[in-house]
Amino acid sequence: MTGRGADGISPADAAVAGGQVTGEVLTGDTLAGAAREAPGEHDASRADTRTKDNRAWFLVLPVVVSVAFTAVIPLMTVVNFSVQDIFSPTDRIFVGLDWFRDVARDPEVRAAFLRTLLFSAQVLLLEIPLGVALAVSMPRRGPWASAALVVVALPLLIPWNVVGTIWQIFARGDIGLGGWAVNTIPGVDFNYTLDSTDAWITVLLMDVWHWTPLVALLAYAGLRSIPDPYFQAAQIDGASGWATFRHIQLPRLRGVLTIAILLRFMDSFMIYTEPFVVTGGGPGNATSFLSILLSKIAVGQFDLGPAGAFSLLYFLIVQIVSYVFFTVLTRTGR
Amino acid sequence: MLEWMVWTPPTAAVFAGLALLLAGMAVWARLSPPVARRGFLRIETDRGDRLYIGLISAAAVLTGWIAVTDLSMWLALACALLVALVIGIWG
Amino acid sequence: MARAAGPPAAATGRRPPAVAATARRQLPWARTVFWLYAATLMLPLLWMFGMSIRPNEDILGGFSLIPQRVTFDNYQTFFTDSVWYSSYLNSIVYTSMNAVMSLVVALPAAYAFSRFRFAGDKHLFFWLLTNRMAPPAVFLLPFFQIYQSVGLFDTHLGVAVAHMLFNVPLAVWILEGFMSGIPREIDETAAIDGYSLPRFFIRIFLPMIRSAIGVTAFFCFMFSWVELLIARTITSVNAKPIAATMTRTVSAAGVDWGLLAAAGVLTIIPGAVVIWFVRNYIAKGFALGRV
Numbered sequence: 001m002t003g004r005g006a007d008g009i010s011p012a013d014a015a016v017a018g019g020q021v022t023g024e025v026l027t028g029d030t031l032a033g034a035a036r037e038a039p040g041e042h043d044a045s046r047a048d049t050r051t052k053d054n055r056a057w058f059l060v061l062p063v064v065v066s067v068a069f070t071a072v073i074p075l076m077t078v079v080n081f082s083v084q085d086i087f088s089p090t091d092r093i094f095v096g097l098d099w100f101r102d103v104a105r106d107p108e109v110r111a112a113f114l115r116t117l118l119f120s121a122q123v124l125l126l127e128i129p130l131g132v133a134l135a136v137s138m139p140r141r142g143p144w145a146s147a148a149l150v151v152v153a154l155p156l157l158i159p160w161n162v163v164g165t166i167w168q169i170f171a172r173g174d175i176g177l178g179g180w181a182v183n184t185i186p187g188v189d190f191n192y193t194l195d196s197t198d199a200w201i202t203v204l205l206m207d208v209w210h211w212t213p214l215v216a217l218l219a220y221a222g223l224r225s226i227p228d229p230y231f232q233a234a235q236i237d238g239a240s241g242w243a244t245f246r247h248i249q250l251p252r253l254r255g256v257l258t259i260a261i262l263l264r265f266m267d268s269f270m271i272y273t274e275p276f277v278v279t280g281g282g283p284g285n286a287t288s289f290l291s292i293l294l295s296k297i298a299v300g301q302f303d304l305g306p307a308g309a310f311s312l313l314y315f316l317i318v319q320i321v322s323y324v325f326f327t328v329l330t331r332t333g334r
Numbered sequence: 335m336l337e338w339m340v341w342t343p344p345t346a347a348v349f350a351g352l353a354l355l356l357a358g359m360a361v362w363a364r365l366s367p368p369v370a371r372r373g374f375l376r377i378e379t380d381r382g383d384r385l386y387i388g389l390i391s392a393a394a395v396l397t398g399w400i401a402v403t404d405l406s407m408w409l410a411l412a413c414a415l416l417v418a419l420v421i422g423i424w425g
Numbered sequence: 426m427a428r429a430a431g432p433p434a435a436a437t438g439r440r441p442p443a444v445a446a447t448a449r450r451q452l453p454w455a456r457t458v459f460w461l462y463a464a465t466l467m468l469p470l471l472w473m474f475g476m477s478i479r480p481n482e483d484i485l486g487g488f489s490l491i492p493q494r495v496t497f498d499n500y501q502t503f504f505t506d507s508v509w510y511s512s513y514l515n516s517i518v519y520t521s522m523n524a525v526m527s528l529v530v531a532l533p534a535a536y537a538f539s540r541f542r543f544a545g546d547k548h549l550f551f552w553l554l555t556n557r558m559a560p561p562a563v564f565l566l567p568f569f570q571i572y573q574s575v576g577l578f579d580t581h582l583g584v585a586v587a588h589m590l591f592n593v594p595l596a597v598w599i600l601e602g603f604m605s606g607i608p609r610e611i612d613e614t615a616a617i618d619g620y621s622l623p624r625f626f627i628r629i630f631l632p633m634i635r636s637a638i639g640v641t642a643f644f645c646f647m648f649s650w651v652e653l654l655i656a657r658t659i660t661s662v663n664a665k666p667i668a669a670t671m672t673r674t675v676s677a678a679g680v681d682w683g684l685l686a687a688a689g690v691l692t693i694i695p696g697a698v699v700i701w702f703v704r705n706y707i708a709k710g711f712a713l714g715r716v
Contacts, residue, residue, distance in 0.1 A: 050541055053543060056537040057543055059534055062534065063531060064549070067590070070587060071559075073571065075567075077567035078564075138459055139456065146704060148459065150700055150704050151463045153700060154467075154470070154697070154700060155466065156707060157647060158470075158692075158693050158696060159692050160651045162671070165688075166470065167469060169682060170469040178472075209466065218708045218711075256712075256716055263712060266558050270560035270561075272561070290562075291654075298566045299566075311562070315563050318555065
């Protein structure tokens with residue numbers, strides 16, 4: 001993680017390095033044990049030595065004010081929307097929790113919720129192993145290391161709507177290389193604008209194309225932080241490539257992979273731009289995720305009440321996941 | 335100016351209550367600084383953390399209730415408060 | 426400072442000593458698999474570029490791997506049609522404003538979070554995170570209302586302020602990550618030397634973390650550049666972003682694929698230009714400074 005506690009050489013590292021110095025040959029068991037018992041890297045338990053000073057509030061005041069204007073006031077307004085039937089600012093009726101009941105029981109909303117969950121699950125299942133595999137096979141030194149980094153990172157820096165555009169073109173059967181190849185070589189009739197399975201696959205593939213690099217870069221950063229004595233010890237043991245990966249690299253990736261999983265979950269859970277550009281939520285409702293449905297209700301139909309209730313329920317889920325994320329980031333090791 | 339915020343008395347009361355709660359927590363923290371400890375949630379929490387977890391869990395209870403049953407929301411509110419209380423004391 | 430300026434090896438505290446290449450032996454075939462993947466990764470991109478240099482009749486006329494006729498008409502259209510180039514400029518204007526505003530607000534706050542303990546600091550830090558994580562769709566309706574009522578609707582400033590919603594928390598988190606890597610002894614030494622806090626911050630601290638500031642500015646710029654939903658909702662004509670223009674290319678004659686592809690290529694350029702300089706920080710930026 002950050003400078004917080006990441007600097008110290010953990011006791012386990014020191015033990016391995018020490019074993020190296022004294023020429024003691026580590027057995028496979030002790031080696032794996034050392035790798036498993038290396039909690040030091042993501043340990044936030046270092047005593048908090050920051051000065052206690054409440055005047056620091058003056059430094060954070062601008063942030064509080066700006067975020068209050070862009071987040072708190074809108075959120076209060078959403079709460080107000082959610083309990084009223086609004087025809088105009090002066091002509092409105094208090095309806096209590098009716099909108100919440102409507103939205104929570106709306107089959108379309110429930111379907112979108114399940115669809116979004118399924119999408120997030122598939123994204124994680126595909127991207128995490130692929131990203132780790134990619135990071136392990138990336139060249140780590142030499143002139144090619146930087147080139148590989150740039151190539152892998154490129155999709156991340158492409159604007160999301162352009163990612164949509166790229167795949168909109170690429171996956172088309174008539175003008176796109178991808179769609180054309182699928183239609184011609186195996187002879188499958190692939191058309192993402194008409195077939196809902198094809199649309200789903202296109203959006204999923206697009207997300208894998210777009211975001212696997214993030215998992216790869218995070219895992220790559222994790223791999224680079226593994227001290228060399230680990231590898232030397234593995235070499236002395238005559239460990240195979242796979243054993244080195246399984247017992248040395250993978251355990252040390254736990255911290256970065258937790259971050260990767262949470263980030264990918266959050267981002268895929270609120271995905272909007274890419275599927276909107278490619279499929280617009282269609283065909284039918286096949287790729288209508290929560291954000292797409294919500295913005296349809298909010299901006300398309302301008303239903304203030306249901307959109308407000310929907311927003312709050314959505315926001316509640318985000319709060320819960322963010323809290324898990326935050327707890328993992330700041331408290332692991334305690 | 336503030337007309338577009340379409341305030342109603344109940345939501346205003348809820349936000350005023352939240353503001354009071356925060357102010358109360360701040361005063362309490364001044365009187366006796368919070369101590370972090372570990373309860374049945376298995377993570378180290380101080381009183382502010384437990385308040386937050388409690389409120390979020392209460393909201394989750396209310397949401398689940400409204401999505402599933404037609405029973406009175408007052409009953410749901412009682413359950414939610416109970417959950418928040420349990421987390422606040424033993425969490 | 427080396428911590429902030431160096432590559433990831435330095436960011437984790439120490440540089441690995443030179444060891445025999447075999448010590449970091451990789452799984453067999455790793456390189457081949459990797460470069461195959463990289464090639465696959467580039468295919469859709471190259472395909473879009475190929476589309477952008479073909480005339481529309483060729484695109485729709487029949488499938489061909491290699492462009493039959495190469496033309497730059499699509500790019501010419503982009504730069505002569507005011508709807509296109511002005512929305513491109515709009516995007517640049519509000520993203521730049523947003524990056525500057527977010528940084529100015531976030532720098533002191535990040536310093537406070539990394540150096541001081543104060544009442545509610547943890548909770549404030551978490552609250553910032555929830556705003557970064559919140560789906561923009563949640564804020565759509567009130568934004569529409571607020572910006573109309575305060576007269577910021579369809580202005581560059583309006584979009585820049587709206588994007589502070591997620592960029593200020595992002596900037597605070599990233600900068601805090603970098604700043605926590607700088608030893609506190611520097612602050613103490615400067616205080617003993619008689620530097621006041623503002624003077625120390627501007628004269629010593631900011632120059633020390635300038636690469637971190639550059640990286641943060643880049644990420645603010647990027648997240649604002651790629652955001653579509655909010656920017657589209659609170660603009661109509663004068664501040665319309667390029668992303669919104671790109672989603673409305675369907676005309677009576679169908680989609681203008683060549684022009685759309687050309688716009689896509691041009692929109693990638695800001696990211697492609699700086700990618701070499703930020704390559705070691707991309708993971709850190711996306712992970713909110715936590716890697």
